[in-house]
Amino acid sequence: MPFPSRSLITLPALTAVALAGALVPSSAAAESYNLGERTLTPGMSGRDVKQLQTWLVRLGLPVARDGDFGPATEAAVRRYEREEKLPEDAAVDRDQAREMRREARPRRRVISYASRTLKRGRTGTDVRALQRLLIDHGVRVSPDGDYGPATLKAVRRLERRKKLRVDGKVTRTEARTIRRSAPVPEVTGKATPEIQPQPAASTFAPGSRVFPIRGKWKFGGEGAHFHDRGGAHRGEDIFAECGVPLAAAEGGKVVFEDTDSRAGHYVVIRGAESGEDHVYMHLRRAVTLKKGDTVATGERFGEVGRTGNASACHLHFEIWTKPGWYRGGEPRDPMPDLKAWKAAG
Template sequence: MVEGNAVHIIITDAWLARSQALHLSGAKLLAAAAVASVMTMLGAVALYHWVFLEGVRQSWPGFVPMAKMVTQGEVDSKELYMRENLDAMARKLGEMQARMMQIDSLGERVAGLAGLKPEAFKAEPAGSGGILVGGHPITVEELRSAMGELDQRTESRVDWLTAVESRLFDQKMQRSLIPTQEPVLGARVGSPFGYRIDPITGNTALHTGLDFPADTGTPIYAAAGGVVIVQELHHAYGNMIEVDHGNNLITRYAHTSKVFVKKGDIIKRGQKIAEVGSTGRSTGPHLHFEVWVAGVVQDPRPFLNAGESLAATELAKKR
């Protein structure tokens, strides 16, 4: 029975001989209708899902093509996603290969500076395919192969550049152990190497080094790196220092006023080791500088000239 916006339902139980009345208002009716609709929809979805799966499993007519149509969209989306990622990786691989070409070009020049054959740097590892060239969509196998070749090529370049670095380091060490640094900066050469009239005895004698006249206290720098093997007061050389540079090469610094190193010290090229003086057999403040190779005294001038030429070359490269 309906009265206004309410529904009255009377339930009669014949066995118990009694009746029960239910009163449903408008709000309760709407809630009940909503619940019923939801339950109906869920039931329909469940039924559709069961029927669809059962139809595909049992190969009912029309269900297999329908399943292919439903799943085709998902497959296409996955393939598109994979293709986009493969293309992005291929572009990145191309950039890496282009950078590898730049490294190859730089490595050839550095190898030449190190005295190594640049052709050896160009040698490709076995199976190298060169730069990845687009023309068709790249496959996973092609991408994997190209990345493997790039990895192998990178390893070979690392080994080669390590060898170049070692060679350049050896060359740098050798240069640092050759007396090419001016021992007194800016000083002119007074007496050169060779025979001259001895200023004390007046007789002709071999002058075994170069003299650098300078004020007492002027810094004296090591012409090359090495080990101090002599530091003593000599009757002729005065306060004297001898430095062993290896390969039977020794430099000597004489007549110093102050000494800042001792026997056994390891010194660096350009390190201040003493100051100009006039100790020993000397007529005025100056540095007497000698170079000995395999026990034979040499003219220091060619060594110092080589240092000046090297400095000029490096300056020109910087410009």
């Protein structure tokens, strides 16, 4: 998930998508900073954040250059920190900003992923993006932006696994297939603390929940369950036709909604009774709900889709313990809850 625009990922991730926040300075104050003049953390915005995003793109970590330090930017920063063996805290201080600038200087061509055929001898940010996707697929390689012998061997290994033509050449079509089928990498590290409003007092009877898909559905097979894919899968995949309505399993408040390259259209609803976060990914369309909106148990808010990194129509559903999704909570297996909600009708 990947991931992303803002994002999991999560998904993913997402993907993989990571979400953390900080108190946001006024836009006027934020615009006066250049990269390195202050420590950047998730939730901030301004000219320096946009500069950071430019360096991330040059490092082969594509993010939207919108000046907002959202989930996609956080996931990219954390991945950079993890690869460089730095503290994975998504906090970009002066020293880290200086090192990122040094590494991001155009030693490698800035080329969009899946815009050309990749083969041995190529260099660029698209090669680095491919190498990161290989890592997400569980194939070891160094994300250095050089398509050398090690990358060639890794590509051939993945081609055999995916039953693609084993020639070590990644065409644009194959590059898109590799990206679509990549599991959302697990995002580790503690999220930056944020002052959160308390959930509204419960207005729901104890145990009142509903199954989130309001139509025909089925659980996925291998790779679709909690902790599958080497632990990177943080939820349950429930398959249904695109367009089948989705309902809030538990009423509460929307704490996040966005669109990401891996999670697709997604929304996070914090249960008023449980205080846990329910995450709904790959929605058919962006929801009309906004952060802070209240949703009732069983209220329909979207439809099953296949947006983001999805090869079929399905809902990727996660449950996170208090204090919430990438706010210090932990994902837990949603299957027992889903089965109980289904049995309750």
